[in-house]
Amino acid sequence: MATQTAAERREEARQRYNAYVATCPSRKLLDTLSDKWVSLALTALAGGPRRYSELARTIAGVSQKMLTQTLRTMERDGLVSRTVTPSVPVRVDYRLTPLGEDLMPLLEAIKRWAEIHMEDVEAARQAYDRRSGHRP
Amino acid sequence: MATQTAAERREEARQRYNAYVATCPSRKLLDTLSDKWVSLALTALAGGPRRYSELARTIAGVSQKMLTQTLRTMERDGLVSRTVTPSVPVRVDYRLTPLGEDLMPLLEAIKRWAEIHMEDVEAARQAYDRRSGHRP
DNA sequence: CAGCATCCTACGCGATACTG
């Protein structure tokens, strides 16, 4: 039963984190935004509704699995809506919901901060690497 | 050589993504912020300088490995500065740099959006789950 | 006290193949 201890500790830690996340809206939001592809999908959809295949092409580099998964999550979160046109072959369009559109200004604020300050970050990184680089 | 193909494809995809990330400041910023603990550390440091052990206690739930790793990354990115007081035992303080402080309003904007809208997201989730719940 | 090195497991995600 000693083997359980490790598992138990894991569970405990996970639950602590989950409990935290559950009560903290900003962490949940960050968890969402932080998802590699969510922000890209949002940006891609900002210009208007897009078909699945359009998104796949626009967000070049995303796997089909992740694209679907991302869109599903976003749909579940009420950020995008999914419309199926039962033609042959099927056509599926995604568009931002009002909630999703409401998120865009925030995303742009992030983008703006990044564009202004990321070169400072870059410089800091290089300085740091130079400093600690010579004693490995 | 057929075995290489998979690896090559992986490399290619990874490089596509990396190439993208490398050129896109906002993605880099999101990658940073999205880190589970960065935002928590920033928040913890917003109130002023903190010792390592204080941070460990404040951000309850973080492992020592992740705390150190997070602080290192943030230091490298120029968001926090690290001051060692060579007493016995050692004392290490972390504090926000101007750059780090400059990030706080953005973080607060995120928090604010979350507090306003996350209940909508929550509601959307429950509605979604109710809808798709009965046909597994 | 503040951290680094090691080990090991769970899970994210890409690749692949199959459906309506």
Place this chain on the structure above:
DNA sequence: CAGTATCGCGTAGGATGCTG
């Protein structure tokens, strides 16, 4: 076309034990 199901690797990250 727009997905779902399955497999397998890579790695993030927690646990543990050692240093100055």
